[in-house]
Amino acid sequence: MKVVIAPDSFKESLSAERVARALADGWRSVMPEAELVELPLADGGEGTTQALVAATGGEMVRCRATGPLGAPVEAVWGRIDATRAVIECAAASGLDLVPRDARDPWRATTRGTGELILAALDSGARHIIVGLGGSATNDGGAGMLQALGVSLLDARGAAIGPGAAGLAQLAHIDISTMDPRLAEARFEVACDVDNPLTGAEGASAIFGPQKGADEVLVARMDAALSNYAELIQRCLGLSVASIPGAGAAGGLGAAFLAFLDAELKPGIEIILDAVEFDWHLQGADLLITGEGRIDGQTARGKTPVGVARRAMRCRVPCVALGGSVPTELAVLDRLAQEGIRAVFPILPGVSTLEEALADAERNLELSGRNLAAYWCCSQP
Structure with a gap:
């Protein structure tokens, strides 16, 4: 099992590197034998x-x-x-x-x-x-x-x-x-x-x-x-x-x-080429991406959609995680057309913005764990 973890930063909370590490730690707690490729990314802006x-x-x-x-x-x-x-x-x-x-x-x-x-x-x-x-x-x-x-x-x-x-x-x-x-x-x-x-x-x-x-x-x-x-x-x-x-x-x-x-x-295209992203995707079973807020702007070429487009060309399924995610079906459908098959919030329950920012690393680790567990359940 090979999983590529390629998120952007969660602004005002975690760098892309810490996001990738937290997701990887959560996944390993369920599937320690998995090959996990951590590729923290950005789209040309901060980080x-x-x-x-x-x-x-x-x-x-x-x-x-x-x-x-x-x-x-x-x-x-x-x-x-x-x-x-x-x-x-x-x-x-x-x-x-x-x-x-x-x-x-x-x-x-x-x-x-x-x-x-x-x-x-x-x-x-x-x-x-x-x-x-x-x-x-x-x-x-x-x-x-x-x-x-x-x-x-x-x-x-x-x-x-x-x-x-x-x-x-x-x-x-x-x-x-x-x-x-x-x-x-x-x-x-x-x-x-x-x-x-x-x-x-x-x-x-x-x-x-x-x-x-x-x-x-x-x-x-x-x-x-x-x-x-x-x-x-x-x-x-x-x-x-x-x-x-x-x-x-x-x-x-x-x-x-x-x-x-x-x-x-x-x-995002410059960054993906620089890190040889397509090479890392070879043989992958799943791509996990994400950013702090996933919304209609994400579909205009931000990191999650940039990586999802590459994954779609390589026939690798992609899911995204966010601190805030869209609830409009039209936005979710548009993201799906760009290659993001599912979007998951990382918050386990109701919280203030301050709590969400402070707990982001733990919530990402839990989300990585739950994704791995769900993957195991979905396999024959």
Whole structure:
């Protein structure tokens, strides 16, 4: 009996690694002889670095980097192997690094993300996976580019300042000073939004308010990103303003597209390829996945559906577990069409949210035990 356990994290409660371990412990209590493959996963957002490092036997690397508002922060990136690395932009440029009353997307910078890329390059990495999402910034990746050596200059020939405020002054782009190692590097960017760089559906309008921007500031930031897009067109001959995903992470997607020749792909697909998920599925009798909340959004490509689609192609049955699960038959039917044959809640009874979060590990272990027991009952 081979079971692949491939969950996402249960946010605010357990990492994907701890979720997988708890389910495996529960299953082994009934079927100690089973072959259990623990593959903690993420879909490109929070937890991507930890999940990839855990699944590949890599290591977390700590370093100092420039935070969103310029002060140094302690950040981490992941070394998968000698030539591969994984970085989350939120590690150095994330909204969680800025107190709510100090959020300022007009000034916030992605310089720290560029510094993490430099650290990965220094280590020998030439294939870098980047998770977009959770940024505090709206600078179009300008700070990252400056850290990587790109010259972003104002009309006087001086380097522009940080944030969208700097982009508003941008008059010339010079890539001749960019770190030459970047020409040898391949960037895969996990991007699960399709917003363009500018306009009503762009980075400023859609994501600016959650980063602290009012209507007036949203308009100023959109104008700054429009100026940026025009300069990219004029200096590099590339049109990025309307490309789906260019507006991800405050326009960081546009920088990866225009300057680093990156591939913007669904996050879960990048992660599954990186951990050789299809190889692990070979010979499996069952796939168990899950996340903290399973709902209609899950079917739009989040981790449980991403793994279920792969399992369906390999004819491996898949079940999902969640702290919160849908009760609408239409949602359950849609998940079934994507390969999730059954969805189970892990809560054994009525509880408060605080109790559910605190007891998640024990509840997952019990759920793993019950799944194994049910499997045994279903076999002839």
